[in-house]
Amino acid sequence: MNENIVQLEHIHKEFSMGKNTVQILKDVNTSIRRGEFVAIMGASGSGKSTLLNIIGCLDKPTEGTYFLDGQRINDLNDDELARIRNRKLGFIFQSFNLLPYYTAQKNVEVSLAYQNRKDRSLIAKGLLERVGLGHRLNHKPAEMSGGEKQRIAIARALSTNPDLLLADEPTGALDSKSGIQVMGLFKELHQEGKTIIMVTHDWEIGEQAERIIMFKDGRIEYGDTGNHSLSPRWNLAQ
Amino acid sequence: MGILETIRLALDGIWLNKVRSFLTMLGIIIGTATIILVVAVGVGSKQSVDNQFSQMSVTTIYVMASNTGSPIPTKLSSKDVAVIKENCPSVAAVAPQISGKAAVSAGSNTESVTVLGVTEDYQSLTNLKFSSGSFLTQESVTTKEKIAVLGADIAETLFGAGPGEIVGQTLNINNKKFTVGGVIERKGETLGNTSIDDGVFIPYTTAQSYILGTTVTPRLTVQAKDLASVKPALSEIAAALREAHKLRPNMADDFRVMDAGSKVGAAQETARTMSVLLIAIATIVLLVGGIGIMNVMLVSVRERTKEIGTRRALGARKKDVLRQFLFEAIGISMFGGVLGVGLGEAVIPLLKYLEIETVRSMQGLVIAFAFSGIVGVFFGFYPAKKAADSNPIEALRYE
Ligand SMILES: Nc1ncnc2c1ncn2[C@@H]1O[C@H](COP(=O)(O)OP(=O)(O)OP(=O)(O)O)[C@@H](O)[C@H]1O
Numbered sequence: 001m002n003e004n005i006v007q008l009e010h011i012h013k014e015f016s017m018g019k020n021t022v023q024i025l026k027d028v029n030t031s032i033r034r035g036e037f038v039a040i041m042g043a044s045g046s047g048k049s050t051l052l053n054i055i056g057c058l059d060k061p062t063e064g065t066y067f068l069d070g071q072r073i074n075d076l077n078d079d080e081l082a083r084i085r086n087r088k089l090g091f092i093f094q095s096f097n098l099l100p101y102y103t104a105q106k107n108v109e110v111s112l113a114y115q116n117r118k119d120r121s122l123i124a125k126g127l128l129e130r131v132g133l134g135h136r137l138n139h140k141p142a143e144m145s146g147g148e149k150q151r152i153a154i155a156r157a158l159s160t161n162p163d164l165l166l167a168d169e170p171t172g173a174l175d176s177k178s179g180i181q182v183m184g185l186f187k188e189l190h191q192e193g194k195t196i197i198m199v200t201h202d203w204e205i206g207e208q209a210e211r212i213i214m215f216k217d218g219r220i221e222y223g224d225t226g227n228h229s230l231s232p233r234w235n236l237a238q
Numbered sequence: 239m240g241i242l243e244t245i246r247l248a249l250d251g252i253w254l255n256k257v258r259s260f261l262t263m264l265g266i267i268i269g270t271a272t273i274i275l276v277v278a279v280g281v282g283s284k285q286s287v288d289n290q291f292s293q294m295s296v297t298t299i300y301v302m303a304s305n306t307g308s309p310i311p312t313k314l315s316s317k318d319v320a321v322i323k324e325n326c327p328s329v330a331a332v333a334p335q336i337s338g339k340a341a342v343s344a345g346s347n348t349e350s351v352t353v354l355g356v357t358e359d360y361q362s363l364t365n366l367k368f369s370s371g372s373f374l375t376q377e378s379v380t381t382k383e384k385i386a387v388l389g390a391d392i393a394e395t396l397f398g399a400g401p402g403e404i405v406g407q408t409l410n411i412n413n414k415k416f417t418v419g420g421v422i423e424r425k426g427e428t429l430g431n432t433s434i435d436d437g438v439f440i441p442y443t444t445a446q447s448y449i450l451g452t453t454v455t456p457r458l459t460v461q462a463k464d465l466a467s468v469k470p471a472l473s474e475i476a477a478a479l480r481e482a483h484k485l486r487p488n489m490a491d492d493f494r495v496m497d498a499g500s501k502v503g504a505a506q507e508t509a510r511t512m513s514v515l516l517i518a519i520a521t522i523v524l525l526v527g528g529i530g531i532m533n534v535m536l537v538s539v540r541e542r543t544k545e546i547g548t549r550r551a552l553g554a555r556k557k558d559v560l561r562q563f564l565f566e567a568i569g570i571s572m573f574g575g576v577l578g579v580g581l582g583e584a585v586i587p588l589l590k591y592l593e594i595e596t597v598r599s600m601q602g603l604v605i606a607f608a609f610s611g612i613v614g615v616f617f618g619f620y621p622a623k624k625a626a627d628s629n630p631i632e633a634l635r636y637e
């Protein structure tokens with residue numbers, strides 16, 4: 001098993017806008033070790049989501065090499081990428097992205113359905129218990145609060161027992177109390193050994209991670225190496 | 239994701255949008271119902287044509303006066319029976335027939351009925367069977383006997399009694415007293431515009447002398463020896479009659495010769511034309527229904543952009559998304575097909591009231607289902623492909 005679950009080497013990302021191309025990521029180099037809890041921060045438009053999409057195998061870099069769990073992602077085809085997203089990654093979105101016409105339980109089962117798992121209702125029930133929603137299995141998202149919805153989404157991200165959780169502003173749409181609940185869950189998961197990469201704007205949230213990667217204009221400003229002797233606050237003081 | 243799993247997903251999608259799914263189905267429902275009806279009517283009319291002519295031998299040939307409005311008056315007469323018998327080696331039998339309306343009464347019932355003057359040969363030429371009594375004899379023709387043989391329907395109308403009780407009773411035709419000699423079994427078939435069931439048959443000579451007069455032009459029913467002799471018989475008859483009527487080569491026929499085979503063919507052709515027309519209508523309705531499905535699926539794909547992005551992030555392959563939406567379209571179409579078949583089958587009995595011949599058939603069911611499935615695949619593919627090819631990042635960002 002590879003020590004670095006994510007390794008990014010000279011990642012560039014360009015988008016073409018009509019005739020022009022805009023460079024969003026400019027030579028991003030970093031690695032994230034197995035079991036780390038990393039927060040990616042930076043100004044709006046600095047390219048955080050773009051980077052997370054590449055890490056999440058939803059997008060490919062224009063240039064540079066990306067290794068996930070030691071596997072070179074650049075060369076994989078669409079189906080193989082889908083398989084990796086399904087088996088190795090868990091996504092948590094700012095706007096939850098639950099399927100509105102499914103119950104909480106059915107929502108948690110979605111990823112497992114793509115694995116044809118027969119035990120998925122059992123797994124879904126267990127995970128919803130764990131995030132404190134065991135009593136709301138048959139409720140639809142519309143009947144739930146934002147915090148509850150995000151906990152369903154976390155249960156869904158955990159359903160396939162992935163190595164790496166990717167969260168883009170997971171507390172961005174939540175009140176502070178729900179945000180604290182979600183962060184409590186993240187810390188628990190981190191302690192259990194999950195690797196978590198979280199994009200956030202909120203310093204109070206970001207500081208709860210082990211490491212902060214600070215982003216500016218498509219480059220990592222600091223935090224590209226996981227130096228665990230240094231706290232995020234120390235990094236910040238630099 | 240496995241196929242069965244994806245089918246379940248698609249069924250979920252249909253069920254969770256019941257109202258929209260149903261409205262989308264309407265076009266397909268109407269289309270398949272039309273197909274069911276079309277096939278039922280098509281098979282029905284073909285069968286009624288077949289029935290109509292089944293007892294008519296294909297070796298039968300009719301000789302009639304030429305169309306009214308032809309330049310010379312026809313010389314066709316009962317004398318031509320002998321002319322044909324003598325000069326046409328391909329002919330087995332000939333019988334003359336004259337017909338006209340007459341007032342027929344029995345007891346207090348009076349009806350205006352088609353009276354046909356025929357000879358004893360008419361029975362074998364038209365395959366008549368009898369419920370009671372028997373047909374006219376050669377003797378009754380030579381003696382101008384006042385005897386009548388009745389079709390099944392007219393017998394019932396006039397006497398309101400069973401065939402057994404009618405034979406031997408008397409009736410009046412144009413105030414002349416006739417005895418009923420027999421009642422013909424119901425044929426349910428028409429011959430030209432006269433139904434045998436509604437006809438009153440009397441000896442040819444009697445009809446000429448007492449009822450219709452001698453000026454009515456007869457129609458001759460000719461039987462060719464066999465199928466192969468029909469063609470030669472046609473030209474032999476024409477030649478013999480032209481000679482007997484003393485027509486010069488530059489003159490047109492003053493008679494028409496028609497064989498039953500070509501009549502059957504014409505009727506079948508009509509029935510087939512009707513089927514083709516109805517099938518064209520059904521196809522158009524289904525096409526419109528299919529376009530409806532495509533429209534709704536495109537809207538649905540757009541509405542569910544975020545769902546598609548989410549599913550892709552969670553591990554759905556392009557083909558999983560494609561199948562999900564394709565199966566949804568096929569599902570809508572096939573459900574529509576089932577409901578349409580039900581509707582069609584329910585309407586078939588109603589057509590009976592409009593006196594349209596229909597026959598239920600497996601053929602119709604199979605065609606209807608096959609069509610609804612094909613429509614689903616054909617019109618569902620483009621929206622499904624669009625869903626599968628949408629960029630997951632853009633789909634996730636979509637609000
Ligand atoms: N598909 C695209 N085509 C063109 N430009 C894009 C595309 N995706 C992102 N961008 C641009 O790239 C830049 C970075 O976007 P990104 O979403 O990564 O920013 P971000 O750091 O996540 O910002 P925020 O904090 O507001 O979410 C933005 O200016 C955005 O407009």
Ligand SMILES: [Mg+2]
Binds near residue numbers: 048049050168
């Ligand atoms: Mg972002």
